[in-house]
Amino acid sequence: MTDPHAPIRSGIPEHGRVPKYYAVKTRLEAVLDELGEGGLLPTERELAATFEVARETVRQALRELLIQGRVRRKGRGTVVAGPKLEQPLSLASYTEGVRRQGRVPSRHLITLERLAADPVLARELRIAAGDEVWHMERVLLADEERVGLESTYLSVARLPHLERDFAPDSSFYVYLRDKAGLELMSADERIETVLATPREALLIGTPPALPMLLLHRTSRDGGGVPVERVRSLYRGDRFSFTTQMSKK
Incomplete structure (x- = not known):
């Protein structure tokens, strides 16, 4: 029987190869939960260093989170958004x-x-x-x-x-x-x-x-x-x- 909490249900494709940006996005979602609404995210440069990926990979993950409404721009930074x-x-x-x-x-x-x-x-x-x-x-x-x-x-x-x-x-x-x-x-x-x-x-x-x-x-x-x-x-x-x- 299929486990309803298996990774495929979290957006991971059947072949198991997870795009780097998606892995970063998943880790970022945990960061958002810790920061709470209004919390300021580290800069793209800092996140890239933390996750050991290119800044463009971090940028793509943040773009998806922005579209989903999980984060929003505030001035020159990015903060955790409240509920829709x-x-x-x-x-x-x-x-x-x-x-x-x-x-x-x-x-x-x-x-x-x-x-x-x-x-x-x-x-x-x-x-x-x-x-x-x-x-x-x-x-x-x-x-x-x-x-x-x-x-x-x-x-x-x-x-x-x-x-x-x-x-x-x-x-x-x-x-x-x-x-x-x-x-x-x-x-x-x-x-x-x-x-x-x-x-x-x-x-x-x-x-x-x-x-x-x-x-x-x-x-x-x-x-x-x-x-x-x-x-x-x-x-x-x-x-x-x-x-x-x-x-x-």
Whole structure:
């Protein structure tokens, strides 16, 4: 009978030849556990000397740990990362999801502008092509750490006073409910993995090669009329998504 704790289940291939970077990564994971969240790792040069490997081997191991969210860059060093933020796939806002985990959500406004809707956007919002829409782009933060970038499109005719009445660093869903009288009741959402563009990577503060989770959402009110189309980009090393399922 196969031992469930056999090395193959830890990522070691059947032929038993373990790549050097993977062996270093495994040893580094033990170091991370000892250091704990926020602990500063030794430099690449020091790690290479400790493990008796080339610096590029250490660099590759650290790259994988970075992608997995086990470590993060801080200044010119590398520290042990905390657990990933778990965001529910629901109509709850980003604010609610982050607060439930004891973190402080905030946002930084990049853009709030009026645009003419192209045919695709107009169809998704059920407005005429050329009608004005709001485009609001905000960097998402948790405990002042940049973790995502959100672009929201809305009909200007439906929310004519958005620029005047909405505080861009606050929850947009609370604004919709409390000030605009709109309750989001359903949504279509699609998730895919992408790489950030150079501009997006700069705004979020990540390397361009870091995988991102991209969410496309169209939300509707109780009458089934679309209210928003949202494109949300989340850091793959800092976020995971959860949902509840049941068999009816």
